[in-house]
Amino acid sequence: MNGPIALLASRLRVEEKALLAAFSARGADVVHVDARRLRFPLAEPPPWRFVLNREISATRARYAAASLETQGIGTLNSSHAIATCGDKWLTSTALTAAGVPTPAAALALTPEAALDQIAVMGYPVVLKPLSSSWGRRVSLIRDADAAQAVLEHCAALPAPQAHLIYLQEFVNKPGRDIRVVVVGGRAVGAAYRNADTWRTNVARGATTTSCELHDGLADLAVRAAQAVGAAIAGVDVVEDADGRLLVLEVNSGVEFAGLQRALGDGCNVAGAIADLVLRDAPVPARVAA
CATH class of the missing domain: 3.30.470.20 (ATP-grasp fold, B domain)
Structure with a gap:
């Protein structure tokens, strides 16, 4: 397959700039594609032979990966990995199924059920949104009053997913x-x-x-x-x-x-990622002279 490797990102952070430099240092044909301008018409695959998905929006990243996969274009990471990592409960269940040690966790389907589960797990306990980054809306709940206040806030949020409560054991780590x-x-x-x-x-x-x-x-x-x-x-x-x-x-x-x-x-790190992409990307077809 011909065409360049695409680095998909709506923002070029330090990491994306390092990745572009790593590809350039390896002589790779790479282009930056802004995910905010990306469209996927059916039966019209984009002109890239492989995509490194660095889109900061988890929703855009997941749908872009799924769309690329259906059109036969390899992408890292896969849509399955993005969906699993983007959901803390799916991550916990995957880790547990694989025997990877992880803190005890539970999913409550309503804030009311979460109160019952907290009573089982005990205080303190950590409450996290199913999907969040950078520690946003993560709460350390130390007592019943705090639990009631946080869960009332969750119940008032308009998004249905916000009413699903992910609870995780608090690990007293060494700072x-x-x-x-x-x-x-x-x-x-x-x-x-x-x-x-x-x-x-x-x-x-x-x-x-x-x-x-x-x-x-x-x-x-x-x-x-x-x-x-x-x-x-x-x-x-x-x-x-x-x-x-x-x-x-x-x-x-x-x-x-x-x-x-x-x-x-x-x-x-950027060099290791570039090497992986170049290993997995199809070799461009030679054009006969």
Whole structure:
């Protein structure tokens, strides 16, 4: 198949610029495609031989991947991986089915049922939207009054999905969690995300420092990525009070700028992703002279 490789993204963040540079350094024919201008007429496949899906909108990313797949164009990550990683309950069930250690979790189909489940799980407990990024609308619920207030707010939200309550065991971590980047079945780097609060998102001010990527951590991250079907993944791992490693979430559209800064020249995430795409993309057909 002829045509360039497309990098799909409505915003060119640090990561996307690094990826474009990595493709350029490898002599690859790559174009940036703005997802906000993308259309998929039936039976009219776009002119690309492969797509690296870096769209920041989870909904646009999932539908773009599904549309590309139906038209025979390879894409990373797959629509299945994007859908699974974009739903915290689907992620939890996939991790559990694969035997990957993860905090206890539950799904309540109404806020009222969530109150009953919280009574079983005990306090404190973490309430998360099924789909969210950067720690938004994540609540640490410490008592019944807080639970009642948060769940009343959820019940008042207009979106039906907001009435589905995802609950997760609170893990008393040591002021940090670990982000591991997995590319093509290999863990390529790990960094601590340190914060003074219980949420350790870089978008909320957490700082990143280098973390040793030992065999146990690397194996856990690879198993987590495989469980959700993600070829490229950011696996968030937390240490509990006994030092056990548990997988919190898996991100299909991984942001890696903070990890890259922490690891420096010892890790090249963009290069690893570019190499994977070039390995999987069809070789362009030669045109006869």
